[in-house]
Amino acid sequence: MTGAADATAAAANIGVVGLAVMGANLARNLASREGNTVAVLNRSPERTDALIAEHPEAGFVPAYSYEEFAASLTRPRTAIIMVQAGAATDATIDALVEVFEPGDIIVDGGNAFFPDTIRRERTVRETGINFVGAGISGGEEGALNGPSIMPGGSDEAWATLGPILTSIAAVADGEPCVAHIGHDGAGHFVKMVHNGIEYADMQLIAEAYDLIRRGTGKSPAEIADVFAEWNRGELESYLIEITAEVLRQVDAETGRPLVDVILDQAGAKGTGAWTVQTALSLGVPVSGIAEATFARSLSSHPEQRAAAAELPGPAETFAPLDETAFIEDVRQALYASKIVAYSQGFDEIRAGAAEYDWSIDLGAVSRIWRAGCIIRAQFLGRIAEAYTEQPELPLLMSAPYFADALSRGQAAWRRVVIAATAAGIPAPAFSSSLSYYDGLRAERLPAALIQGQRDFFGAHTYRRVDRPGTFHTLWSADRSEVRL
Numbered sequence: 001m002t003g004a005a006d007a008t009a010a011a012a013n014i015g016v017v018g019l020a021v022m023g024a025n026l027a028r029n030l031a032s033r034e035g036n037t038v039a040v041l042n043r044s045p046e047r048t049d050a051l052i053a054e055h056p057e058a059g060f061v062p063a064y065s066y067e068e069f070a071a072s073l074t075r076p077r078t079a080i081i082m083v084q085a086g087a088a089t090d091a092t093i094d095a096l097v098e099v100f101e102p103g104d105i106i107v108d109g110g111n112a113f114f115p116d117t118i119r120r121e122r123t124v125r126e127t128g129i130n131f132v133g134a135g136i137s138g139g140e141e142g143a144l145n146g147p148s149i150m151p152g153g154s155d156e157a158w159a160t161l162g163p164i165l166t167s168i169a170a171v172a173d174g175e176p177c178v179a180h181i182g183h184d185g186a187g188h189f190v191k192m193v194h195n196g197i198e199y200a201d202m203q204l205i206a207e208a209y210d211l212i213r214r215g216t217g218k219s220p221a222e223i224a225d226v227f228a229e230w231n232r233g234e235l236e237s238y239l240i241e242i243t244a245e246v247l248r249q250v251d252a253e254t255g256r257p258l259v260d261v262i263l264d265q266a267g268a269k270g271t272g273a274w275t276v277q278t279a280l281s282l283g284v285p286v287s288g289i290a291e292a293t294f295a296r297s298l299s300s301h302p303e304q305r306a307a308a309a310e311l312p313g314p315a316e317t318f319a320p321l322d323e324t325a326f327i328e329d330v331r332q333a334l335y336a337s338k339i340v341a342y343s344q345g346f347d348e349i350r351a352g353a354a355e356y357d358w359s360i361d362l363g364a365v366s367r368i369w370r371a372g373c374i375i376r377a378q379f380l381g382r383i384a385e386a387y388t389e390q391p392e393l394p395l396l397m398s399a400p401y402f403a404d405a406l407s408r409g410q411a412a413w414r415r416v417v418i419a420a421t422a423a424g425i426p427a428p429a430f431s432s433s434l435s436y437y438d439g440l441r442a443e444r445l446p447a448a449l450i451q452g453q454r455d456f457f458g459a460h461t462y463r464r465v466d467r468p469g470t471f472h473t474l475w476s477a478d479r480s481e482v483r484l
């Protein structure tokens with residue numbers, strides 16, 4: 001294919017709306033597959049022109065209005081939207097609905113909040129147009145070479161869309177990293193949790209880096225070597241790999257490690273917060289993901305950090321006696337905490353599936369995350385094995401492989417949390433993951449006392465360990481117990 005085709009004739013079998021980093025690269029990925037001709041549209045025409053000029057080999061069909069875009073697509077029309085989540089997505093869907101016809105397919109490939117996808121699917125379906133909310137992960141490189149794709153939507157839409165999404169997805173062990181997740185918002189729900197896990201993974205890696213740096217005084221470049229080494233073992237993953245790259249980078253202007261000149265305030269576009277908000281509504285304790293999300297918030301309050309800067313820390317400085325042993329402890333603590341984060345994330349997907357009546361195959365989710373996406377890792381293969389062996393596994397971290405890994409790593413994990421606490425080095429994700437682990441494995445929890453308190457001040461009742469029924473103590477009277 002060479003050059004841009006004429007937009008006035010129906011020449012394209014698929015279209016992309018939104019040509020920023022994700023849309024442009026996804027459009028190029030689509031165009032590179034045999035038999036595809038891709039129509040492209042962007043709100044600002046300059047972006048369309050730039051894409052056409054930079055990639056004549058893609059044979060894009062440029063459109064400068066929604067009418068032109070619709071006319072350029074063969075029927076049934078299929079358009080993938082890659083614009084900002086929220087109002088921009090609604091505006092784009094509304095414009096497409098005006099020019100599309102029953103049977104056409106609109107795919108939202110952005111990071112939409114799943115309740116919005118449920119609402120949009122319902123509204124668009126009334127027009128006879130199919131609407132598919134599809135989570136797409138992999139960033140710029142994944143969009144171009146093969147992302148992990150998590151489509152929701154109807155079976156009918158999947159029948160048409162499946163082959164084209166399969167053709168552009170990443171491949172892991174010969175399997176495409178795409179699966180029909182479930183109807184309406186299921187795909188965006190799973191992508192949301194993917195991002196929540198991504199937040200936890202990133203925070204855990206950042207805590208490991210901070211502990212090693214402050215504990216051993218190693219330079220970022222030396223710590224890059226540690227991460228590169230870790231990437232050859234059970235922690236092998238894209239995020240560990242890029243961490244080494246980032247730590248090795250030197251700022252051209254100052255000659256300092258780049259990580260030392262980047263402002264230490266982490267941004268967030270919302271998917272981590274959605275994961276936590278949703279988990280709260282579902283009653284799923286995703287404490288590692290929550291700590292990771294809050295850690296970004298804490299970093300982004302410079303005025304509060306300045307106000308707290310003079311508060312006292314521990315009297316003694318931290319200096320491990322054996323640096324090599326300490327780094328190995330941090331590695332094991334990172335792996336154990338990572339298991340907790342994934343276990344919590346998969347719990348949330350299971351709870352979401354039950355709440356929204358989606359039939360989500362957790363094994364399939366772990367398989368499509370093995371390549372293409374930001375959390376891709378060797379580790380996902382282990383999760384896939386666990387769900388293949390036991391599809392109804394109640395708790396991922398109780399599967400034999402993970403239970404064994406936690407058992408092997410827990411002593412190191414505890415030493416790291418103790419060291420961090422004693423040294424005054426914040427390690428919220430490491431610590432909360434360990435507390436979660438201890439909380440779940442505890443024979444008795446102080447929740448019994450909370451039930452007693454609730455019954456005392458609000459007659460909220462409690463159940464007993466020794467017989468069925470609901471009970472209340474007459475706290476304000478003679479303190480006898482009544483069975484309700």
Ligand SMILES: NC(=O)C1=CN([C@@H]2O[C@H](COP(=O)(O)OP(=O)(O)OC[C@H]3O[C@@H](n4cnc5c(N)ncnc54)[C@H](OP(=O)(O)O)[C@@H]3O)[C@@H](O)[C@H]2O)C=CC1
Nearest residue numbers: 018019020021022023043044082083084085088110111139
């Ligand atoms: N960046 C990433 O790594 C990833 C991003 N995503 C998701 O993919 C989507 C696209 O991301 P990305 O490529 O980073 O781009 P952005 O999220 O930065 O969105 C920019 C695009 O949105 C368009 N846009 C903004 N407002 C409107 C509007 N009111 N009407 C129509 N179009 C509008 C812009 O058009 P214009 O050029 O005219 O401003 C541009 O094409 C987002 O939902 C994002 O969350 C998913 C996975 C990874």
Ligand SMILES: O=C(CO)[C@H](O)[C@H](O)COP(=O)(O)O
Nearest residue numbers: 137138267268269270271374
């Ligand atoms: O979806 C993604 C990767 O999977 C995006 O990169 C996402 O925008 C990252 O989130 P945040 O900006 O909140 O860190």
